[in-house]
Amino acid sequence: MTIPREEMLKIDNTPPRKSWMEVPPDFSKGKFCYPSQIKALEYLKMPNPREWSPTDEDWKLPPNWQEIIHKGFKERLDKYRSLKVFMDVCVRCGACADKCHFFIGTGDPKNMPVLRAELLRSIYRNDFTLAGKILGKLAGARKLTTDVIKEWFSYFYQCTECRRCSVFCPYGIDTAEITMMARELLHLLGISIHWIMDPVSNCTRTGNHLGIQPQNFKEIIEFFCDDIEEITGKRIEPSFNRKGAEILFVTPSGDAFADPGTYSFMGYLMLFEAIGLDYTLSTYASEGGNFGLFTSSDMMKKLNAKMYHEAKRLGVKYIIGGECGHMWRVINQYMDTMNGPADFLEVPKSPITGTVFENAKSTKMVHIAEFTADLIKHNKLKLDPSRNDHLKVTFHDSCNPSRAMGLLEEPRYVIKNVCNHFYDMPANTIRENTFCCGSGSGLNTEEIMELRLRGGLPRANAVKHVHETFGVNMLACVCAIDRAVLPPLMNYWVPGVSVTGLHELVGNALILDGEIERTLNLRMEDLPGAEGEGNDDDE
């Protein structure tokens, strides 16, 4: 990014003089996500595929677009109590306002969660309430015009559905829920972004966001095994699509594709090897992530259906899921409801420790951090944390595992057992209060880099604090999107801090039976004493 940091920090959050209803959204270059391509929408059979750009005056909406939105809105009010209640009960106390990382980083009043919600609420009032129909603007109502649609497109793609606002709202109003509804409405008009619809269409066909075909997926994993062999002297032979395995392992495809996620994938493979787990990978269910969550509940369901479908076909007993943020929101809060009951699977039980995962007894899916924490607690892993001694580690709680699940202690427990130097960031910025990476919910796209750096500012600022105070040089996380977007964020705001997945740290500390004396870490850097500042910071 070419903007100097000091410039970026001059954040003016005084609201404009004009009412927000009269301030148009900014569609200059870099301020919007590119729209999705015709072929993705056609493949997915989504409405109104066409060539258009947000900078055009005419967005080529279908002729009856107002009716479509009105009906779509009504349908969702009838389907979701959350939407109905959230539309009615906000008192505009403003408690949520400065809780949003996008508001903190941009100062744009429409990035206050309450005002983001008002963008939709104003139409709700106009279309569905008496006061809005009679009093109009005085009641905060306005007519649905194409400018409103443009504004929705702008601001509902400046929300990462992180749910931080809902922690602070006295009624639990979750702006993420409102954003999800607004995006569904926009989809009805064929308005969507490339960075979401492309992965969704890839995932539909190839089983993963990146469009990796089965043979390539296998090849990639075998490359990892080559590296592991070089590092440890041990050859690992994972199986693919194998029937009769005890466990199916599913992780985001980002872990197979891009550093530093790849090192965590190596960590998973080494862990499973160390304990002799009877598991298989699937090339069909090769994506833990689910960009359907950022599209519509229907799309989320269709993509998620593959996990149970494959588990059933392979006849496994249960599923272990890798490190990913939004993937775990889908698994924890939606999967069983949408695609269950998983009565063909068994209640997960660790074959090594005998621990029964009662908390997953219905979905039959266990988080890898839960699984590994249990192994460590029962002393089933041989670990040498000193191999991570050159690292001073802090942990970024991803939004979804924190606020839609509560996975807080498990990863910390694992880190503290595989690293000797761990420092938490300030309490206002971790656990349920954690700040988003700034690029979640499908916004990890290059063209809005400035917005992403602004949205990631509160997170980066907290990392900077522990970097300066304790010399932290490694930011650990349990999310594939984080692993892709935190490196450029750190590069910009806190140079000198690298990013790692949890199981990369595990893989480095883990002692495999019969392994050679290690001289390299999973990044193929010299051990130990090597500075933790790798060159892997660029995307």
Place this chain on the structure above:
Amino acid sequence: MNVQYMSALIAVVVLGFLAYIGTEFLGLNSLFGIFIPYLAVCFFLVGAILKVMKWAKSPVPFRIPTTCGQQKSLDWIEQNKIDNPSTTPGVIARMFFEVLLFRSLFRNTKAGIKEGKITYEWEIFLWVGALAFHYSFLTVLVRHMRFFLEPVPGLIGIVETLDGFFQVGTPGVLLSGVVLLGAVLFLLSRRLLIPQVRYISLMADYFPLFLIIGIAGTGIYMRYFARVDVVAIKQLAMSLVTLHPAIPQNVTVSGILYVHLFLVSVLFAYFPLSKLMHMGGVFLSPTRNLANNSRMERHINPWNPDLKFHTYEAYENDFREKMIEAGLPVEKEA
């Protein structure tokens, strides 16, 4: 100058004048003393019930609690049973703290930028102001039951004793009314002075505040300054609750009382149509009133659609050759 608060202020002032002129000069005492209060109470009850029923009619398709603490997972990891409940008692505890103590608002912080660093300060005043406002409102409401109940229940006496803790002058100053007015003025000034809050505020936000200022103001005026005839007011109130409404004839009821009563009526009638329904909504919010147990027990979505997804079969058909070549197992040989 801002059209949102000006129109709210004007509306409340006009409403007050209407009642005063109507009763002092036009003799519409029955309208303002009997007819409108009855109507308002009916409107309130029916409206609030309908609104809650309307919310309840929409299902909760997904279990979406906002988890604010450690989940229940391994036995040796301590769960935060209140902020991340997995059982009904946990949810009840969470709701108890939300509704009675405004737990979430208590978390409030204020973000700022100092010397290139973002800072967060604990911002407790909104919480204090909100609690002071709601509890003094409740106390005032309970105290008013003295006008509507004969004999006056002991509980109200107790509330009054507590309320009159600071005995200054006669009649004794009751804390709740003063706190109510103070808290509302604080909430109003917040709305006017904090630029962001002012930017999001609508007439619908100012209106109830001015209304309550009007109500508390006229109430305090009657109690401490005008010294209105309480016997007459009790007569009127009792006639209303016993459903034998009658304007007291032998004693005069002050015009200010009618203003007070009318503004209360407006508040009641306005309640179900407005954000004041947060009182009901807080109980129905799915991010707060659900247990985080959807991996333990299947949550049912009544409209769960049956959707066609891309099956393994379709996938294998697409990639069979390549899979065979790569040595991946297939269901059907080519």
